[in-house]
Amino acid sequence: MIMKSTVKSIFLALLTIFSLNVSFANSSEENTQHPKEKEEFNVGEMIMHHIKDAHEWHLFGPEHGGTSIYLPIILIDGGLKTFSSSNFYHGEHKSAIDHKTGKEVSYVAGKGAASAYGMFHEKIYKLENGELNFEGGHVHGSIKPWDLSITKNVVSLFFGAIFILVIMGSVAKFYKKNGAVAPKGLAKYLEVIVVMVRDDVAKANIGEAKYKKYVPYLLTIFFFVWFNNMLGMIPFLPGGANLTGNLTVTLFLAVCTLIVTLASANKNYWKHIFATPGVPVALLPIMIPIEIVGIFTKPFALMIRLFANMTAGHIIVLALISIIFINQNAAWGFLSVPMALFISVLELLVAFLQAFLFAMLSALFIGAAVEEAHH
Amino acid sequence: MDLILPDFGLLIWTAVVFCLLMFVLAKFIWKPILSSVNERETKISDSLALAEKTKAEMILLQSQNENLLKEARAERDKIVKDAHETASKMVEDSKVNAKNEASKIIASAHQAIEVEKAAAFSELKSSIAALSIEIAEKVVRTELSSDDKQKALATKLVADINLN
Numbered sequence: 001m002i003m004k005s006t007v008k009s010i011f012l013a014l015l016t017i018f019s020l021n022v023s024f025a026n027s028s029e030e031n032t033q034h035p036k037e038k039e040e041f042n043v044g045e046m047i048m049h050h051i052k053d054a055h056e057w058h059l060f061g062p063e064h065g066g067t068s069i070y071l072p073i074i075l076i077d078g079g080l081k082t083f084s085s086s087n088f089y090h091g092e093h094k095s096a097i098d099h100k101t102g103k104e105v106s107y108v109a110g111k112g113a114a115s116a117y118g119m120f121h122e123k124i125y126k127l128e129n130g131e132l133n134f135e136g137g138h139v140h141g142s143i144k145p146w147d148l149s150i151t152k153n154v155v156s157l158f159f160g161a162i163f164i165l166v167i168m169g170s171v172a173k174f175y176k177k178n179g180a181v182a183p184k185g186l187a188k189y190l191e192v193i194v195v196m197v198r199d200d201v202a203k204a205n206i207g208e209a210k211y212k213k214y215v216p217y218l219l220t221i222f223f224f225v226w227f228n229n230m231l232g233m234i235p236f237l238p239g240g241a242n243l244t245g246n247l248t249v250t251l252f253l254a255v256c257t258l259i260v261t262l263a264s265a266n267k268n269y270w271k272h273i274f275a276t277p278g279v280p281v282a283l284l285p286i287m288i289p290i291e292i293v294g295i296f297t298k299p300f301a302l303m304i305r306l307f308a309n310m311t312a313g314h315i316i317v318l319a320l321i322s323i324i325f326i327n328q329n330a331a332w333g334f335l336s337v338p339m340a341l342f343i344s345v346l347e348l349l350v351a352f353l354q355a356f357l358f359a360m361l362s363a364l365f366i367g368a369a370v371e372e373a374h375h
Numbered sequence: 376m377d378l379i380l381p382d383f384g385l386l387i388w389t390a391v392v393f394c395l396l397m398f399v400l401a402k403f404i405w406k407p408i409l410s411s412v413n414e415r416e417t418k419i420s421d422s423l424a425l426a427e428k429t430k431a432e433m434i435l436l437q438s439q440n441e442n443l444l445k446e447a448r449a450e451r452d453k454i455v456k457d458a459h460e461t462a463s464k465m466v467e468d469s470k471v472n473a474k475n476e477a478s479k480i481i482a483s484a485h486q487a488i489e490v491e492k493a494a495a496f497s498e499l500k501s502s503i504a505a506l507s508i509e510i511a512e513k514v515v516r517t518e519l520s521s522d523d524k525q526k527a528l529a530t531k532l533v534a535d536i537n538l539n
Contacts, residue, residue: 052378053385074384121377147384154388161396165404172404175411180418194408215409216401223400224393248381252389311378 043322051242051314054122054152055085059237069237071155073114075124077145083113085149094118100136107132107139117145124149153249156241160228163238168223197222197359205363210370214363217260221253222359229310229351233344244354245310247303254303257362258296265369298365302358309354313347 049063057069070086087110095106107120109127117124118132125132125142133140167186171194174187183191197219202211228249231239243249271277273291275284320343323336518524 048378053382123377147382148387149384150388151385153385157388157392161392164396165399168400168404168408172407175407180411180415182415191408191412194405195412198409198412216405217397219405220393220397220400224396246382246385247379248385249389251381252386252393256393 041322041325041328043319043326046322046325047315047318050240050318051245051311052122053241053246055119055149056089057152057155057237057240071152072150073124074148074150075117075145076148077126077143081113081145087112087114088117088119088124091119094131096132096134098134098137099140100134105134105137118142122151123147152241153243153246156228156231156238156243157249159238160224160231160243163231164223164227167227193222194219201356201360201363205360205367206370207367211363214260214264214366217256218359218363221256221362222355225253225306225358226352226355229355230348232310232314233347233351242311242314244306245314247307250303250307253306253358254299257302257365258299260362261299261365261369262295264366266372268371268373269369271373298361302361306354306358309350313343313350316343317347 055071055073057071059067059069061067068089070084070089073081073083073085073088075081088108091111091114092109093106094109095104097103098105105120107118109118109130109132110116116127118127119125120132120139123139123144124147125139125144128142132142168190171187171190174183174185198211198215201222202215202218205211206214225244228244232242232244234240273295274288276287276291279287317340320336320340324330324332518528
């Protein structure tokens with residue numbers, strides 16, 4: 001039931017994201033064509049700006065000229081280059097004509113230490129003769145240096161890790177100090193979740209005999225996803241980044257699960273892939289590719305599920321809040337605030353549910369990989 | 376489009392942070408938490424098992440005590456009953472013995488009396504016989520003091536013989 005509805009919601013969320021994306025692209029193009037309308041509030045641009053990564057942490061005030069923390073930029077481009085992102089955000093706004101579409105595209109050329117680079121949609125490119133060339137909406141002909149910048153998501157990642165370490169560290173300290181006694185304080189609340197991951201996630205899916213080895217991984221993945229999901233729901237520092245709604249992060253987590261699954265796979269698992277029992281030999285040429293694709297679709301679904309759920313939640317909350325700004329009337333807050341509150345509370349549940357699902361499905365895949373043959 | 380394209384820098388940072396986090400958590404945090412929780416769980420289950428065992432033992436002990444008590448009671452009853460039986464048997468025995476003794480005494484007394492009686496009779500007989508002989512001698516002497524009387528006796532004796 002859960003699986004089915006989740007898959008459905010992912011599909012819907014994906015559809016929504018893609019359609020939103022297209023409409024945003026259109027609206028931004030229109031904006032560039034009619035500079036007079038530029039002052040009008042653009043919901044799509046605002047939402048996209050919020051759910052994507054950035055090289056600054058915008059605190060308050062207008063988007064340009066407000067108060068931001070400028071995060072360090074680290075580039076590997078013939079050596080390590082580090083400078084503040086304010087070199088871009090306070091850089092020179094330039095515009096170029098797209099060679100293919102003929103439309104005007106604006107980008108930022110860095111100043112000072114960043115003078116050799118330009119930034120377009122938060123991506124950093126090396127300037128060619130002091131400018132960027134565009135073809136079909138993409139930067140063309142410029143080298144993209146390895147960008148290891150401490151972006152908004154990376155800072156959020158650090159915060160998440162620190163929160164987990166501090167909170168779980170205090171729980172661990174309680175047990176180190178008191179030994180095997182009845183838990184008190186934070187330990188009382190978090191122990192339940194640790195035991196849930198151990199019993200209902202690891203033991204239930206992997207099996208009594210082999211689950212112990214995987215409990216630390218599943219616990220880490222559960223708390224990493226859960227804490228970062230919740231951190232993403234806080235609208236101001238240290239939250240506000242859309243870390244678990246970032247495909248790169250979910251991709252990494254899914255790859256971890258894939259690696260753990262493949263590393264612990266036994267003979268029985270490979271036998272089910274290359275010589276599925278009960279399948280006629282004539283069908284194997286069809287079955288083997290399907291099974292091999294199946295190895296990758298499972299973590300792929302994990303990746304998409306978490307990304308889509310968290311991103312969709314952010315989009316809904318932002319869209320509801322945007323009602324006020326679209327109508328330019330604070331009275332709409334009576335409609336949009338309760339709705340946003342409702343979705344935020346729902347997101348609290350989703351934050352937990354997605355962390356649980358990620359851990360549970362990881363355990364399920366590992367469980368399938370270590371399962372012994374039974375006839 | 377860049378919403379669904381992975382970003383190299385973030386990937387590297389995620390990998391670094393996640394791996395470090397995983398290492399630190401597994402080594403310094405999950406291990407003590409899980410071992411404490413496991414330890415406590417085994418402690419609780421052990422204590423519960425012990426309590427259950429003690430309870431069963433208590434019940435066993437109680438039933439044993441009851442059995443013991445029952446046995447003791449039965450023993451006591453048996454002893455009392457035996458004592459009663461022995462006592463009544465002794466009384467009975469002594470009664471029988473006394474009766475036997477009495478009858479024996481009576482029998483021997485009878486015997487003694489018989490013997491005495493017999494002795495007395497025989498003495499009496501011999502005395503009577505002696506007396507009779509003496510009397511007879513005296514009578515015969517008187518009777519046979521004259522010839523007539525001797526003849527008369529002889530005749531009478533003869534007459535008696537004839538009658539026979």
